[in-house]
Amino acid sequence: MKPLWASRLYTFVDTAYLAGRDPASLAQALCDGGSDLIQVRAKDRPVDEVRRLAEAVLTVTQRAGVRMVLNDHWELAVELGADLAHLGQEDFFDAGHRQVSDLRQGPGGPGIGLSTHAPQQAERAVAAGPEYVAIGPVFATPTKPGKPAVTLDYVRWAAGALNLPWFAIGGINLQTLDAVLEAGARRVCVVSAILNATDPEATCREFRRRLDSVPISPPPIG
Numbered sequence: 001m002k003p004l005w006a007s008r009l010y011t012f013v014d015t016a017y018l019a020g021r022d023p024a025s026l027a028q029a030l031c032d033g034g035s036d037l038i039q040v041r042a043k044d045r046p047v048d049e050v051r052r053l054a055e056a057v058l059t060v061t062q063r064a065g066v067r068m069v070l071n072d073h074w075e076l077a078v079e080l081g082a083d084l085a086h087l088g089q090e091d092f093f094d095a096g097h098r099q100v101s102d103l104r105q106g107p108g109g110p111g112i113g114l115s116t117h118a119p120q121q122a123e124r125a126v127a128a129g130p131e132y133v134a135i136g137p138v139f140a141t142p143t144k145p146g147k148p149a150v151t152l153d154y155v156r157w158a159a160g161a162l163n164l165p166w167f168a169i170g171g172i173n174l175q176t177l178d179a180v181l182e183a184g185a186r187r188v189c190v191v192s193a194i195l196n197a198t199d200p201e202a203t204c205r206e207f208r209r210r211l212d213s214v215p216i217s218p219p220p221i222g
Contacts, residue, residue, distance in 0.1 A: 001065045004111075004131055005165045005219050007036035008211040010069075010189040011204060013057050014041040017195035024056040026200065031064035033204025039069040039086060039189075047076065054080055069113065074103055077110045084131060086113040089121060092128070100129045117150055119157050126164060133162070134189060137170020138180060141192065152183040159184025163219055174203075177210055186216045 011030045013023050023040075030038050040057050042050045054070055058080060061068040067083040070076060077085035092114055097103060100112045111131035116122040125133045135158045140149045147170075155168050168185040173193035180188060190207060197203035 027060040029201040033201040034208030139171025141171040155183040
């Protein structure tokens with residue numbers, strides 16, 4: 001499993017886009033296509049359903065050496081041994097947390113990624129000590145209804161200001177990817193552009209090829 005800073009392509013098994021497909025088979029296609037992380041996202045689904053979905057995907061990702069991220073459900077991420085849990089602003093800061101250590105009980109356990117939608121949120125998120133932050137939505141997207149686009153200006157800001165791994169997210173597809181990379185992103189989250197594709201594995205491979213054509217540097221030491 002490659003270090004998080006070297007991870008480029010972050011994909012999703014999202015119940016809103018399954019369209020009757022088997023989650024494990026979809027996860028395998030995402031792994032085969034070159035995903036570095038796969039998030040299990042099941043908004044508004046019962047926790048037992050989320051557990052079954054996450055267990056099925058985790059079996060695939062562990063075998064492939066890909067990190068599995070569980071969206072929203074911190075306690076379930078701990079229970080299942082997920083690699084990471086992803087939390088939104090409302091799930092973390094609005095719930096009264098200020099440091100990731102507020103959630104962790106001792107060493108080990110899942111890492112934490114945090115969503116951010118503005119520079120001030122990113123600065124607060126970084127100070128909380130997560131493994132990564134997400135920057136977005138860069139473009140308007142039905143995946144994040146009601147969230148205004150943060151535009152490429154936020155990506156440019158992140159490229160100059162953030163030293164921990166960060167992923168651009170929101171409306172990123174093969175038509176918008178070059179602009180996101182030119183703005184300074186080196187890691188991207190892709191949801192609908194892959195899940196709605198006729199061939200998700202092949203689409204992953206094209207994202208991977210384009211991402212790998214742009215150099216990425218390790219984080220500064222110290």
